[in-house]
Amino acid sequence: MPNFESSVFVFLFSFLFFFLSEATPIYSSHACTDSVKYRSNSTFQINLNLLLSYLSSNATQGSHFFRTRLGDGTANVINGLFLCRGDTLAATCGDCVSTAAGEIKRRCPVQKEAIIWYDVCMLRYSHESLNNIVPSTDLSNTKNVAPEDKERFNELLAGMLNSLADKAVISQKEKFETKEVNFTRTEKLFGLVQCTPDLTAFDCNMCLRSAIASVPNCCDGKRGATVLLPGCNIRYEFFPFFNTTPSSNPPAVQSRPSGRSHVSVILGFIIPIAASVTLFAFGFCSFARKQGRYMLVLCRKTNLPEV
Structure with missing residues (x-):
């Protein structure tokens, strides 16, 4: 029956889409603040690498959100967080945040402030406070x-x-x-x-x-x-x-x-x-x-x- 076959096809299409979206994070967009940059091998870069690693490891612990702060003084302090979609599994969240942590360094190689979005997660960091209304x-x-x-x-x-x-x-x-x-x-x-x-x-x-x-x-x-x-x-x-x-x-x-x-x-x-x-x-x-x-x-x- 045409209606039955169409319904089955739509169900399988939807299931496949959801399965693939759970398996592979899909890049959406990113933004970097070009006005403030850090030097290669600086203390800020060391702190940033530690922050991204810390966010990635915490993303596998079952929480959809984590926020932290690293560094001391003012010049090298860095704030960061990740947010995973509320229906994602811990493994999916971890994969997405890990992918985002690597990709944000590639797309924003020297910026002190950046954000990247995927279909199931978001990751950001900043040398200043993390404001949210734009x-x-x-x-x-x-x-x-x-x-x-x-x-x-x-x-x-x-x-x-x-x-x-x-x-x-x-x-x-x-x-x-x-x-x-x-x-x-x-x-x-x-x-x-x-x-x-x-x-x-x-x-x-x-x-x-x-x-x-x-x-x-x-x-x-x-x-x-x-x-x-x-x-x-x-x-x-x-x-x-x-x-x-x-x-x-x-x-x-x-x-x-x-x-x-x-x-x-x-x-x-x-x-x-x-x-x-x-x-x-x-x-x-x-x-x-x-x-x-x-x-x-x-x-x-x-x-x-x-x-």
């Missing part, structure tokens, strides 16, 4: 949803991301949440949000709301997107890119809203964020020096076969 740099290249579905899609996506952010903010442990919702009778939309666990509820909320607010500008109607910041990340796709659980209970298929204006769809993203913006304005100045370096938006093309 503006965005938008890059997009992906398929769009069908024009007749765009309004309903944007509304569904906004509701899903804001719901996930609400849950992550109040999480007492990992600040990691996933969700799946029905887009059509044959397609599901999968979403994920995550903050570094050391963030306060306030900072996690600010980070996630900033990421969500960037979606209409960078990825309006796009079928897949990832927004990466030092302190948090969000992602959505039309395939299960995270480890789904049997307890997931997606809502029923939603009918297309009638008579809604484009403005009302945008408000689905903006209204939950509006209250946070006022508070954010007061806290932003302390982060101003660090702005404009470490956020990336990647909108990925989705090749899931039609069913």
